[in-house]
C-alpha cells in the first residue's frame with residue numbers, strides 16, 4: 001500500500017474517480033482517505049471511515065508495517081540482481097515483482 005499509486009491492483013474493479021485521482025498512498029493521503037474517502041477522492045466506492053483520530057495512526061502504522069518496499073522485498077532484490085535464487089526467509093507480495 002505505502003508508496004504505490006491509488007487503484008493500482010490490476011485485478012480490482014476500482015471506481016474511475018480513484019483510478020484518475022493521481023493519489024499515492026502515504027501517511028498523509030491515507031489519513032485524509034480514512035477520515036473521509038469522499039472528501040478526499042469525490043465519488044469513490046468506499047463507504048467506510050475511521051473517524052477516531054487515535055485509531056487512524058495505528059491503522060496507518062499497521063499498513064506501513066505490512067506494505068512491501070524495495071528493501072523488504074526479497075524477490076525484487078533477487079530480480080534486480082539478475083535472478084539469482086536465494087532462499088528467502090520471508091517472501092512478501094510485491095507489486096514490483
Ligand code: HEM
Pocket residue numbers: 001005006007008009013014015016018025030033034043044045046047048050059
Ligand atoms: C481500516 C479499514 C480500511 C482501510 C485502511 C481501507 C483502505 C483503503 C484504501 C487505501 C483503498 C484504496 C485501495 C487502492 O488504491 O488500491 C481502499 C479502497 C476501497 N475500500 Fe477500503 N479500507 C478499509 C475498510 C473498508 C471497508 C470495511 C470496506 C467495505 C465495506 C471498504 C471498501 C473499499 C472499496 C469498495 C474500495 C475501492 C474504492 C473505489 O474503487 O473507489 N474498505 N480502501
